[in-house]
Amino acid sequence: MTVAQEVEQLYDEVRGCQRCTLARTRTLAVPGEGPLDSEVMFIGEAPGVNEDRQGRPFVGQAGAFLEELLGEAGLTRPEVYICNVLKCRPPGNRDPLPTEIEACSDYLSAQIRLIDPLLIVTLGRYSMSRFFPNQAISRIHGRPREANGRILVPMYHPAAALHQQRLRSVIIDDFRTLPELLERARASRAGGAEPAEEAPPAQQMKLFE
Numbered sequence: 507m508t509v510a511q512e513v514e515q516l517y518d519e520v521r522g523c524q525r526c527t528l529a530r531t532r533t534l535a536v537p538g539e540g541p542l543d544s545e546v547m548f549i550g551e552a553p554g555v556n557e558d559r560q561g562r563p564f565v566g567q568a569g570a571f572l573e574e575l576l577g578e579a580g581l582t583r584p585e586v587y588i589c590n591v592l593k594c595r596p597p598g599n600r601d602p603l604p605t606e607i608e609a610c611s612d613y614l615s616a617q618i619r620l621i622d623p624l625l626i627v628t629l630g631r632y633s634m635s636r637f638f639p640n641q642a643i644s645r646i647h648g649r650p651r652e653a654n655g656r657i658l659v660p661m662y663h664p665a666a667a668l669h670q671q672r673l674r675s676v677i678i679d680d681f682r683t684l685p686e687l688l689e690r691a692r693a694s695r696a697g698g699a700e701p702a703e704e705a706p707p708a709q710q711m712k713l714f715e
Contacts, residue, residue, distance in 0.1 A: 512616075520537040521561075522535075528594035528595070528596065528606060529594065532594040533558045534558060535593050536594070538617060539587070540588050544585060544587040545623055545691070546581065546586045546624070546688065547617075547625070548564075548587070549589055549626065549629060550630060550633060550663065552591065552599075552602050554568070563588045563589060567665070567668055568664040568668065571664040572588075575681040578682050580685050581684070587621050591607055592610050602632050623656065624688065624691035624692060625659070625687055626657070627660075627661055628659070628661065631643045634660040638651075638658075647676070648660075648661060648679070648680035648683060659680075659683075659687060662680070
């Protein structure tokens, strides 16, 4: 089976998923989108109302700001892969529940394996906590770590700037570091650092100590 076939099979499974109660309240599941050979993967938290209606990630106000941020990093939306920790919208845009995150965990692991990005950018604290458990985003945002043959960098969710204007310049500055990080990731992969199977969060954290 080709990568494209595996991804389509995964998307079909996500669209029909009944693993948690969000299946009863969603309009559309939101698997993710982007080129399957993308070097950069952005992982958000959960779909919002617009994403729930369209079945696509980051299509609301936060999505518009994300596209602006990509421009600051010399990237365009068509060349990056975008997905979320949760594949269905929590009612009222409430925070994801631990059981919901766990229910979607295998889907995200499969996406990382299939896309095999050089650089993973987490957007928001729920995305961050998968790779950086027990950390505060205010303390570690923009600080890259290398693990499993990839560079991981935690960042604020673009929506944070919509609620706190003071964060706008912080997020823009963080995104401006991505070209250098991507070059570092390319050099690391070219030097023979092969991506490993994704480690459990507790093991991943040991790699950063």
